[in-house]
Amino acid sequence: MFRICMGYVNDHDWAKDIAQETFVTIWQQLPKFRNESAIGTWIFRIASNHCLRQIERQNKMPRSEMPEQLEDHIEPNREPQVQFLYKCIAELPETDRLIISLELEDVKQAEIAKIVGLTETNIRVKVHRIKERLAKKFENYEH
Amino acid sequence: MSTNIDLKNLWNKQATSDMPDIKELLTKADNLKKRARHKLIGLNLVLLATTAIMIYMWFNIDNELLTTKIGLVLIVVAIVSFLAVSNQIMPILFRSDFEGSSQEYLDQLIRIKRKEDFLNKVMINIYFTLLSAGLGLYMLQFIARMSTVWAVTYVVLTFGWIGFFWFYFRPRSVKKKQKPLIEMIAKLEEVNRQLGDGD
Numbered sequence: 520m521f522r523i524c525m526g527y528v529n530d531h532d533w534a535k536d537i538a539q540e541t542f543v544t545i546w547q548q549l550p551k552f553r554n555e556s557a558i559g560t561w562i563f564r565i566a567s568n569h570c571l572r573q574i575e576r577q578n579k580m581p582r583s584e585m586p587e588q589l590e591d592h593i594e595p596n597r598e599p600q601v602q603f604l605y606k607c608i609a610e611l612p613e614t615d616r617l618i619i620s621l622e623l624e625d626v627k628q629a630e631i632a633k634i635v636g637l638t639e640t641n642i643r644v645k646v647h648r649i650k651e652r653l654a655k656k657f658e659n660y661e662h
Numbered sequence: 663m664s665t666n667i668d669l670k671n672l673w674n675k676q677a678t679s680d681m682p683d684i685k686e687l688l689t690k691a692d693n694l695k696k697r698a699r700h701k702l703i704g705l706n707l708v709l710l711a712t713t714a715i716m717i718y719m720w721f722n723i724d725n726e727l728l729t730t731k732i733g734l735v736l737i738v739v740a741i742v743s744f745l746a747v748s749n750q751i752m753p754i755l756f757r758s759d760f761e762g763s764s765q766e767y768l769d770q771l772i773r774i775k776r777k778e779d780f781l782n783k784v785m786i787n788i789y790f791t792l793l794s795a796g797l798g799l800y801m802l803q804f805i806a807r808m809s810t811v812w813a814v815t816y817v818v819l820t821f822g823w824i825g826f827f828w829f830y831f832r833p834r835s836v837k838k839k840q841k842p843l844i845e846m847i848a849k850l851e852e853v854n855r856q857l858g859d860g861d
Contacts, residue, residue: 568758568764571764600672657668
C-alpha cells in the first residue's frame, strides 16, 4: 500500500501520510465491509481514492513550490534506477500512476479494472501504453 | 518484455514504510474528532452569546415598532444560519466515501465541489441579504425619532455601509471562496477525462 502511495506522489513523508490515512479509513470502515468484492480490491480502492484526494492538497500547496532540499533529505538511500522509476511514475497523469502502480504490485488486471472503474480491455491497453512510455524514458536515461 | 521484469524488480526494491502503530494512529484520529467537537462547542457558545445579546436588546430597549423586532430576528437568523451552514452542515454534506472505484470517487468529488460552490454563493447571498435587511429594519425606529438632518445623515451612512457590504464585500467573499473550488473542479475533471482518453 505504501508503494502505491509512493508511486503516486514520489515523496516519502507524503506517501507515509496517505498510507496512514488509508489505514485509518480501512480500520473505521472494516465493520461495514460486506463481501461484495474481494478484500484486496476494497483496500486498494480506498488507497487509490486517498491518493486521488491529494488533488485537494496539491491545489493548496503546489509541489513545484516545495524547496528542493526538502525532497532530497527524505529520500532514504534508494538506488538511482529505483528513484528514476518512481520519479517517472509520479510524472504520469494521475490515473495512470494508479494503474501502473497496481500493475507493478501484481494486482490482476481484472481487479485493477474494478478498482479504477474501467473495463479490463481498457486497463490492458493503458498498461501497455504506460509501460511503453516508461521503457522509452529508461532508454533515454541509460544512454 | 524485459522492461517488464526490470520495472517490477525496481518497483519492489522500494523499501516500504514500517507498519504504522495502529494504536497511535487511532489516537490521532480520535484527537482530530475531539478537536472538531471542541470547535462545535465553541460555535454553540458564539450562537448562544449572540442570541443572548439579541434577547437582552429585545427586552431592554424600548422596541415600539414591529420592524425593530423583525430586524433583530433577521440579524440573528443571518448569523445563526451562516455559522451553522459553514461549520456544521457543510462537512456532513460534503463527506466523501472512499469505497467506490476511482471513477466513482472522482465523479463524487466533482459533484461535492460543485455543490459546495453553489451553496457558498447562495449562503453568502442569503447572509448578506438577511443582515442588510435586518440592520435596515432595526434602524427604522431610531431614525424615526431623530431630527431630519440627523436622520438623513444616519440613513446615508447606514445604507452607504450596507451598499459597501453588498457591492464590495459580498462579491469579494464569493470570489475568494470560489476561486480554489473552480480550480479544483477543473483539475478533477481533467483527471476524470484521463479515464476516458481515446480507448
